[in-house]
Amino acid sequence: MSKIKIVTDSTADLPLDLIKQYDITVVPLAVNFGSTSYLEGTEISPKDFYTKLSASEILPTTSQPSPGDFATVFKELAENGAEEIVSIHLSSKLSGTYQSALLGKSMLADSIKVNVFDSQVVTMGLGLIVIAAARAAKEGNNIEEISRIITDLQSKMNIFFVVDTLEYLQKGGRIGKASSVMGALLNIKPILTLADGEVHPYEKVRGKGKALERLIEIANTNIPSDQKIQCAIVHSSCLDTALKLHEKVLEQFNCTEIFISDIGAVVGTHVGPGTIALIFYII
Amino acid sequence: MNKTYIDGSTLRAMVLTGASKLEIEKSKIDSLNVFPVPDGDTGTNMSLTLASAAKEVEKLPKDIPLSQAADAMAYGALMGARGNSGVILSQLLGGFSKALSNADKINAHLLAKAFSQGVDAAYKAVVKPVEGTILTVAREASETLNSKITDETEITKAFEIYLDQGYNTLSKTPEMLPVLKQAGVVDAGGQGLLTVIEGMLAGFKGETIQGKATIEQKSYTTQTFPVSNFIINNNEIQFQYCTELIIKKIIDTNTTTQEQIRAFLEEKGDCVLVVGSDNITKIHIHTNNPGLVLEYCCRLGSLHDIKIENMREQSRELMIAVPNKNIGVIGVSAGEGINEIFRSLGVDFIIMGGQTMNPSTENILSAIEDVNAREILILPNNKNIILAAQQAVKLSSKSAKVVTTKTIPQGISALMAFNGELDLNINYKKMQEAISNIKTCEITYAVRDAQHGDLFIKAGQNIGIIEGEIAYISDDIEDVILNTLQKIIENKDELVTLYYGEDVKEAQAEELLQRISKLYPNVDFELHYGGQPLYYYLISIE
Numbered sequence: 061m062s063k064i065k066i067v068t069d070s071t072a073d074l075p076l077d078l079i080k081q082y083d084i085t086v087v088p089l090a091v092n093f094g095s096t097s098y099l100e101g102t103e104i105s106p107k108d109f110y111t112k113l114s115a116s117e118i119l120p121t122t123s124q125p126s127p128g129d130f131a132t133v134f135k136e137l138a139e140n141g142a143e144e145i146v147s148i149h150l151s152s153k154l155s156g157t158y159q160s161a162l163l164g165k166s167m168l169a170d171s172i173k174v175n176v177f178d179s180q181v182v183t184m185g186l187g188l189i190v191i192a193a194a195r196a197a198k199e200g201n202n203i204e205e206i207s208r209i210i211t212d213l214q215s216k217m218n219i220f221f222v223v224d225t226l227e228y229l230q231k232g233g234r235i236g237k238a239s240s241v242m243g244a245l246l247n248i249k250p251i252l253t254l255a256d257g258e259v260h261p262y263e264k265v266r267g268k269g270k271a272l273e274r275l276i277e278i279a280n281t282n283i284p285s286d287q288k289i290q291c292a293i294v295h296s297s298c299l300d301t302a303l304k305l306h307e308k309v310l311e312q313f314n315c316t317e318i319f320i321s322d323i324g325a326v327v328g329t330h331v332g333p334g335t336i337a338l339i340f341y342i343i
Numbered sequence: 344m345n346k347t348y349i350d351g352s353t354l355r356a357m358v359l360t361g362a363s364k365l366e367i368e369k370s371k372i373d374s375l376n377v378f379p380v381p382d383g384d385t386g387t388n389m390s391l392t393l394a395s396a397a398k399e400v401e402k403l404p405k406d407i408p409l410s411q412a413a414d415a416m417a418y419g420a421l422m423g424a425r426g427n428s429g430v431i432l433s434q435l436l437g438g439f440s441k442a443l444s445n446a447d448k449i450n451a452h453l454l455a456k457a458f459s460q461g462v463d464a465a466y467k468a469v470v471k472p473v474e475g476t477i478l479t480v481a482r483e484a485s486e487t488l489n490s491k492i493t494d495e496t497e498i499t500k501a502f503e504i505y506l507d508q509g510y511n512t513l514s515k516t517p518e519m520l521p522v523l524k525q526a527g528v529v530d531a532g533g534q535g536l537l538t539v540i541e542g543m544l545a546g547f548k549g550e551t552i553q554g555k556a557t558i559e560q561k562s563y564t565t566q567t568f569p570v571s572n573f574i575i576n577n578n579e580i581q582f583q584y585c586t587e588l589i590i591k592k593i594i595d596t597n598t599t600t601q602e603q604i605r606a607f608l609e610e611k612g613d614c615v616l617v618v619g620s621d622n623i624t625k626i627h628i629h630t631n632n633p634g635l636v637l638e639y640c641c642r643l644g645s646l647h648d649i650k651i652e653n654m655r656e657q658s659r660e661l662m663i664a665v666p667n668k669n670i671g672v673i674g675v676s677a678g679e680g681i682n683e684i685f686r687s688l689g690v691d692f693i694i695m696g697g698q699t700m701n702p703s704t705e706n707i708l709s710a711i712e713d714v715n716a717r718e719i720l721i722l723p724n725n726k727n728i729i730l731a732a733q734q735a736v737k738l739s740s741k742s743a744k745v746v747t748t749k750t751i752p753q754g755i756s757a758l759m760a761f762n763g764e765l766d767l768n769i770n771y772k773k774m775q776e777a778i779s780n781i782k783t784c785e786i787t788y789a790v791r792d793a794q795h796g797d798l799f800i801k802a803g804q805n806i807g808i809i810e811g812e813i814a815y816i817s818d819d820i821e822d823v824i825l826n827t828l829q830k831i832i833e834n835k836d837e838l839v840t841l842y843y844g845e846d847v848k849e850a851q852a853e854e855l856l857q858r859i860s861k862l863y864p865n866v867d868f869e870l871h872y873g874g875q876p877l878y879y880y881l882i883s884i885e
Contacts, residue, residue: 092384121384123391127430128422156427163430163468167421245687245871246755246840264759266838267867 063143064197064206067133069125069157070100071150072187073294073324082194087133089157090123091325097123098325106322110297110333119231122326124157130164138172144203145174148190148210150182151257154234154330175203177210180257181217183327184292184319185339189213192290216341219254220262220278222271224334226250232330234259251275272301275338276308283313283342291315291340296323297333305336316343347497349449349547351412355400357546358416362397364542364552365390365535372538375531385531388425392432393539395423409447413440428532431465431477435536438464451496458485458505475519477532484509484537502544509537582612582629585652586636590624592644599643611636670767671716674754675702675724675732678875681751681842688758691716697875701727707735711743718767719743720774724754726811742767746774749783749811751842751875752883756781782836784809784827786820786880805879820879824855825862831884832863839866842873842881852880 068074070088079086088099091109093116098104104112113120134145147165152158158178165174179186189210196206223229229252249271251263262278265271283289291309295302302320309318323335346353365372365386372386399419400412407415417440420433438461446453462482466472487508488501496504516530517523523530542552601624605617612630624643630636633651640646674690676682677697685693692714696702707728711719719741723732726749736743744767748754760777761770785808789800795813800806807815807827815826832839839859843852852870860868873881 092387121387123384123388123425126422126424127433128424156430159427159469160424160430163421163424163434166468245684247869248688248759260764261762263762266759270837 063141064201064203065137065142065145066190066194066197067137067145067147067161068186068190069149069161070324071155071157071182071326072148072190073183073321073327074187074190075319075321078187078191078319082191082198084190084194085133085137087125087129087161089125089155089326091120091329092123093120094118100325104325106296106324106328109325109328113328113333119228120325120329122155122232122329124155124160127160127163127167130161131167134164134168134172134174138168143173145172146177146193146197146203146206146210147174148177148179148186148193150186151180151254152178153180153257154182154259173203175207177207177214178257179210179217180214181219181254183219183323183337183339184294184321185217185219185254187319187321188217188290188292188339188341213341217254217339218279218282218341219337219339220251220275221253221331221335221337222249222251222265222268222275223331224249224268225332228330228332229259234330251278268301272305272308272336275305275336276312279309279338279340280312283340286314288314288316288343289340290317290343291338292319292321294321294323294337294339296328296331296335298336301336305338309338313340346547347450349409349454349498350447351403351407351409352405353547354409354412354416354449355403355405355407356549357543358393358400358412359397360546360550360552361539361542362390362393364545365393365538367552368535368538372531372535375528375534385428386535388427388429389432389532389535389539392420392424392429396420396433396436398423409449410440410444413443416440428477428535431469431532432536432539434465434468435461435481438462449498451492451498451501452494454498454501455485455489455492459489461485473520475516475523476530477536479516479519480509480512480530480533480536483512498547499544502540502547506537506540506544509533509540513537582631583653584631584633585627585629586612586633586650587625587627588637588640588649589647590626590640590644591647592622592624604640604643607639608636668716668763670718670720670763670770671714672720672722672758672761673707673710673714674722674758675707675728676751676754676875678842678845678873680872680874681881682874684755684842684871684873685758688755689761689763690722690758696728697725697877701725701731704731704734704738707732708738711735711739711741717741720761720767720770721745722748722754722757724748724751744768744771746771746778748778750785751873751881752781752783752840753778755883756885780885782810782831782884784814784831784882784884785878786824786827786882787878790877821855821858824880825859828859828863828882828884832866834865836866836884838869838885839863840869840871840883842871842875842883844873844875844878844880846876847879 067085070086088101090097090099091104137145147161149158149161161176165176179189192209192213193206196209247267248264249268250261251265251271251274253260253262265274293302293305306320369386369390373384396416396419399415403412403415417437420436424430424433439457442457442460462485465478465481472478484505488505491504513529513533516533545552601617605615608615608628611632612628616627617624628636671691672689673692674685675694675696676685677695682693692710694702694706694710721732721743723729729745729747732745736745746757748757756777757774760773787806789802789804789806791802793800798816800816804816804818805820805823806813807823809831814830815823817823856868856870875881
């Protein structure tokens, strides 16, 4: 029985069965519609969120967990026998969650050992790192080995995604002003990537169909032939597109595992519906 | 009430008034927020943080000892901390309360010490402290207070010193953080902090908090500080004159409504505002033709307080300060629709011109100098303009490059490859490559009789042009389009985009699209309004 416990936050967009299987503790971020606040995952499902989003006149905002939230979670885990805690979170350039976790740790007695990591990625990019860390913990690896795995994957993770519109990224301030102008007029779909913890424009493509093709091509140039990859596809309210991409990925690449997951309320607030992401790392 | 110290019960009251004050002002503070991750919710997050502190102290009896009130405040803030500014606020309060752990009341000296411990805690808590934020405001306010305090300083006076310096620093935050300056706002978190302190001071004086938000007058928002608009937009000023006036209605028979005025003005420019009552209407517009606006308004009543300003002049002065971006893009275009598409793809400055009106080297040079960017890329979009553009680049003090686009579709293709985050040379290379991914044909008509090789062309005949070479001539336009397309579309082509010109009606264009798309079932067709003169259709094939 592992004494190392893995904590992450809800922006990992981990499927529920994996959370259960690896006994991962998920600290929720909140999404706020006006003055009503919902904890991601527990109080609002992706499906409810996108329904609400389409009906809402105001754009929701999001909030990180408080340091107190983290302190409470860490303390409980310690009381239940965790000897070490590994807490892995979304990029600190996208949210203050990492900071909150650090402060939560500093509120505790030194006897509780917490290791906080900035994954520099988000959604299943973070999810894949968390799964790898949880497996390593389950196999009885020590904290140094788990840290090494996390840092290694951090640098290997690839996230490419297509949004229907840049509106959400712009309004949420998660993309630079310089890249904000991309024509809606010509049915242009921007392909974006996550690098150094931030969202960067990668390419512009005309039409969604073409964009999916480009995602595969981009992956192809990043994956040497015959290499095995660990892969995830996440989508906001467009399962059909995700399944299409899934099929193409299976045709083209040698995946050890491939997960499909919903983009939850918090990331969904910042990318909007109709977003699809291809996430992978070379094993 | 003339207290000289803060005890537990006063602190309890102060937290409550601080929280109410912040609650009232929160949306004003939200609107200031641009840093570090603009959610527009700094005010809300800080307010929720302090509300949590207020909830904790409210549970306490009124005659609570100071240290317990302080602990409850700090605990509540920490548990409720939301957002970056909320977390920093909780740390400021945490450090503040630690300084009070052995005291039963706070005098001005202890107050100053508590503020400075708060600052220490906050700086420690932040992974990478950024100056020009709430941290700087808190630090400088606290430092000034500590340096000015004497044994005679009263609590009220101490708060005033803190707030004076705080606002002073706040007003300088745009100088410290370019992102604030660009947005024309002060730091939202800093404003939030000072609002809390104001609320607490009111609580100390025994006042209650009520009424409306007041922040607007004090701050440095886009409304009160005109720089911001121009810094963001100066390279995109399409309408040069800011025109404002008041119309007083003198003739009762005039039934023009404000909606009608607005509709008229919206065709003449942007940033249109029409406000007021039936008899007095205030108008604001950015337009290239203030004369037309005045003439129109003159018919509606008597005109007052007329003000016309040239925004390009204002912007030129301001431009020197902050280069807005690394790479600016200049495109030559004619036609509203094409202009719109260019802008949506990131063109900062459009030089009107094309086949019959080639802009001069001087026109292009002045555009290069005007665009508020460090480096410039130019899309001539016409083979006759490339040379002038290259000449302008030689004369310019800025580093600039000409992407040799010969047609509008090539320009659009080049723009698709543009990425504002990459450097000039990489962009130049990618855009230059992108030109070859696309084929262009143009459908136009002869303006005079001419001989082209073996072909005789009569004035008014329709001509199909492929990559600059005449490909087909006919009296019938549809004949020209079909035959020209037949020559250019190959099996591998996937997307054909038609931009129809100002002489073509939308219905006509759609009808044509219907017909040709049936001929090429494996190709996607798109139709857009280009609005270009002379050319019925610009067509890109990729």
